[in-house]
Amino acid sequence: MTPPRRKRRRPQPEAPPPAPPAGGKETRRNPERLYTVAGSADGARAELDLVTLIVARSSPQPSASPEQAAVLRLCAAPLSVAELSAYLQLPFSAMTVLITELIGAELVQARAPLVRRSVPDRSLLEAVMHGLQRL
DSSP: OOOOOOOOOOOOOOOOOOOOOTTSOOOOOOTTHHHHHSOOSSOOOOOOOTTOEEEESSOOOTTSOHHHHHHHHHTTSOEEHHHHHHHHTOOHHHHHHHHHHHHHTTSEEEEOOOOOOSSOOHHHHHHHHHHHHHO
């Protein structure tokens, strides 16, 4: 039995770069952009969790960065840090720095999430059960 022959791979020609979308905006991400978003003078961060709710106190100012303006527009209604991170396509660590800057400037407010009772009241469950049995 003879061993199989290996075929020599030829280098593939490089594919042309993808065309920009119809809107004219490019979707490439700039690697330096994350550093400029997360740039902080002292490196301090607020105690934020993935479920911490963020609420805007004011509308975006003309001097705000695009990311800050986007956070302020999105947070007209309370949103969690995880949702903001997903909408802006930024990692959680960069989002916490960005939100910390907004909290320091008093443009947003961080709230603890609403905690629901883990177990409903037994008397309420019994009342519902008796009401269903009467039907």
